[in-house]
Structures are given as C-alpha cells and as structure tokens.
Amino acid sequence: MLGGRAVTLTVSSLADVSALLAALPEGEAAAAAAAAAREPRLTKPAGSLGRLEELSAWLATWQGAHPPRFERPVARVFAGNHGVAALGVSAFPPEVTVQMVANFQHGGAAINQLCRTFGIALDVVALDLDHPTADFTQGPALDEAGFLAAFQAGLDSVPDGADLLVLGEMGIGNTTPAAAIACALFGGEAADWTGRGTGVVGGALARKIEVVAAGVARHRGLPPLEILRALGGRELVALAGATVAARLRRVPVLLDGYVVTAAVAPLEAARPGALDHCQVGHVSAEPGHRRLVGALGKAPLLDFGLRLGEGSGAALAAGLVKAAVACHTGMATFDEAGVSDKG
16 A cells, blocks of 8 residues: 555556556645644744745655654666767767766765765666667667566665655766657757757767757657657656656655656656656756756756766755754744744
8 A cells, every 4th residue: 555545566568657647646735734833833933944944844745744754865876878879969988877887886976975975875776788778769769668677667666664765867878868858748949958968069969959859850749658768768767667656655756957857757747746746956057957847847956057967966955855854843843942932
C-alpha cells in the first residue's frame, strides 16, 4: 500500500506507466495544516523566513507527516550514453561517462563532496553504458523494451524510509536530448532550447542545434511518454521512473538542472500535477533551463550559475531544505519562549 492506494511498482508496458501516473497520491492535507498552524507561532515575524517557511510546509505535505524530517536524504545519479553523441554535439568523448561513473564510485566528484557535506546517501546507477541509445534523428532513441527497463530501474532506485530524494545524471551529450524533449513538448525553435552544454561553441554549437531540430522534426506530436522514449536516453527515463516512485512512496524530490528537469517534464505534460512533490534545486546556466522551469511553473531555489550536472545543484539546495526543517522544528514558539506576540 503506497500513498494510500494499492499499486504495483512494476511496469511491463507503457500502459502500466500511465496507470502509475493515474495513481499518484496528492499531498497530505492534515500534515500541511499542522505545518501552517505551527509556523505563525514561532518566534519571528510572520513570513520573515521567506521560502524556508514554504520548504518546511512542502516537505511535511509530501512526506505525509508533521513535523517534517531531514533524517534520511538520498541521492540517485543515473548514467547513460547517447547515440547522438557520435554526431559531434559534445566537447567530450562518450567514454567520459564511464570514467566519471568510476570517479563517483571512488568519491572524487563534486556530487560526492556535496552529499558528504549534507549527510546525503549517494548511489550511482549506470545503465548499459556499453550500448548507447539509437540516433534519434534516424528513429526512436529507445524501443519500448529499453524504455521500460530504464523506467523500472528508476522505480527500483527509491528506498523505503527515504525522506528526501536528490536526483542527478551523467551522460556525455545528454543536454542534446534534454533540449529536444523540451522543444518537442513546449514548442519554439531548437535554438531557443539548445545551449553550450559541456562547452561547445561555434560550428559545434550550430551542429548541436541542427541535431536537436532534426530529432524534434521527426518525433514532434507524439504523446509525452513517447516523446521521452523517442528523444530521451536511459538515464532520462530512469529519472522519470524515480520521480514517480518517490511520489508513490511519499518522498519529496529535489530536481537538478536542465537534463533532470527535461527528463521529468513529460510526466507533467502527461498528468498535470505529477511534479507537485518536486522542487527545482537550481536554475542552470543552460539558457533552455530557465525557459523550461518557467513553462513548468517552477521557481528554482538557487541561481548560482551552475552547469555541472551530477545532481550538484540539487544537493546544494538540500542544505536549504535541512535549514528549513531545523527552523520549523527547532525554534521555540512565542508561548514556549515567553516572548510577547504582536498585539
């Protein structure tokens, strides 16, 4: 029994994925009410902690309990390789994906340091790195079996008892499918959604825009989940699966940058409200990300000019969530502190 309903976290068809989306629970109204009742009694002027107050209420609502907790935060970084990387859309070769996964596993990346700083348990899920997805300018990136396997990997990644999920990714070339998904879902020109990624400039950037445009032209008009299958990659699909599992397990989610947000955007397009349990940890330096979070109606927590990926911006934002919980649960009320409230 998850989210108050009997659901099975196993998918064998796209219809099963749609059924899980239909079964997504809403936030817990009683927990939200308890948070709203406590906040004005704390020893501070009403609203003086700004978005920290909103974060503590959001966490309680989607954890389904008050007070909110920051006791077992977990991070999941999904890694995949892309057929379009062979088209010259990245400044780095595809073998860097494997090398960076090894770096994560040995604790040497930025995400390792940020998770260690905030007490977040990190796991890296590598998805068939020896077999890149198909070139989406020629056909779908994934067949249905590949899509379902990756989605299932995401579903399986969210542990029981987690109280916050930080999502990140690694995949050379994956800002290209991110831009293609965003463009296919929300319209506009490929150039509106395509940025430098790992540092492409000049002719390489023009080539990247051409690849995005070709993919969108081939697959635009498909249903949202089919857009994810046709233009995404294994790590993007797994991110969508993890986001659905988190909602069903009542785990609030911090999304990282452009790739992560693009990966889950088809869920919102398929089922409005599917991302209500998610906060965008930061807005990336990739220009398409700011456009995308606007289209989704999200307000990122940080704007630090980050464009690393790995879940780094979301892990950094977890520090704000931790601070919000500490203030909401640890501050004295006016009565407890013997402080006079306003008249």
